[in-house]
Amino acid sequence: MAAPPTPLEMPAPSVAGSAEPVIVFEEVSIGFEDKPVLDAISFRLTRGETKAIFGVAGSGKSTILKLALGLMKPDSGRIYVLGEEVTQMSEEALFDLRRRVGIVFQESALFDSLRVRENVAFRLLEEGNISEDEIERRVREALSFVELERTVNMFPSELSGGMRRRVAIARAIVTQPEILLYDSPTGGLDPVTSTTIIALVVKQRDVYKTSSLLVTHRLQDAFVMATHYFDRETNQMRALGSRAHGEVPMTFLILRNGKVIFDGDIDALKLSKDEYIREYIS
């Protein structure tokens, strides 16, 4: 399974795999039009960990990501991101925190009036104190990570769905964020393109040790992530031996009726006796 080349200039974070939480949800509830969507859910994401969030449509998976970024406020409960309580922060203060978190939206959400270069460089251009050469270098680096260097002068409307998703990943990683949030990155894509996207997510997890929340309804994607690792030498995603499944920092979180009904690794998931979970993973 081929994956794009690794830009060696991008340093990996120094702390990896420690138990330090980067996202904490405490008894978080939110509803829309008097209908509860999340009902007092709690979980934590530790540094270097990737957590896949599952649930049926409308179960509040994407809402979790928007809550974590402070794009929405919960009705009750507390949310901590990188040690700061986002539920208490003003929009102004959240802008600074959001610079340390990257997000890939469900439909990419690329700015359609800007070229790929400006889309990927958006955050760097907003910083205002980075030289044009440095911006160009980092844009090229991020685009080479997703193997789309050739699209630098194209508009989003000229790209396919899979390419747009990859550009969105490049835009999210260009500032080397401490946390990445993926909202259904493979939704609506063909299996080959989905595998390419998952390889990129695995690469980001294993090479740069970025903590991630990944919303998906494709269980097979998360299983691939839990059973594969990224080999830097061959620059490819490779399968782990069945005994080594617990060695990648990958966990699963399943939502049902607004509650968390499972939060654990692949081995615990396979051993779960819950009928709904058994049906879900079968």
Place this chain on the structure above:
Amino acid sequence: MAAGDFLSGVDLISPAEFAKEKVLAIQVYALLVGRSIANLFKHPVYWGDMLQQADLIGVGSLPIVVLTGFSIGGSLALNSANTLQRFGSLSLIGQLVAVGMVTELGPVITGLMVSGRNASGMASELGSMVVTEQIDAMRALGTDPTKKLVTPRVVSTVFMLFFLTIISDACGLAGGGAVSSLMFGMDWHQYWSSAWQALVFRDVFTGLLKPLLFGFIIATIGCYYGTSARGGTQGVGRATTQAVVASSILIIVVDFFVTRLTMTLFGYH
């Protein structure tokens, strides 16, 4: 047909809910207006975006403003001439066109033209960005959409509408002059000197105050409906229509009150 059948499919809303919705809308609009002004004094100020919007709004609207200004001035002269001729006062045509164009028709017609062109443009552009999550993406990327998208549009519209109105006034006077000299055989110089002498400070002040307010109305209403768009492409279409209707009505209502206010201010009754 039973009353129930007649009302089936119609979402009825209680008066209390309706009032609550309207108050909330005014609150959101007031917040947007406040933030769009406050952003002018906060770093960063998006000068590049302001320039780009000024080009889109100002230069882009120039042809329709020139055409409508010239036509309205000509029509005003044509209509006034018939009445004035009956009293043997055709020489007053320049005064009438000048005062009418500068205080009322120039600002209002330019405001309505720019509203139709730009309030709709802003609402549809921002509305599309909302429904495709681009506004959320901008917030997620650490940029304030009000600062990046709303403030430049407000500043550019206010600035450009001021100059567009002056151009419209000039075109209107030229249109009136063309009709007076070509159709009624009036001396061109006489027309211009009578038009020029008729204008007093109060007329010019009123005529230049209005575009500042109208520009503000066009941009803030367009941006408000755009950023409040919900419900996919249908919602964007609805926001666009509402933006044009609301800004046009507000322009006409505000025009009345500004006229009355300046009359009081300058001691006219």
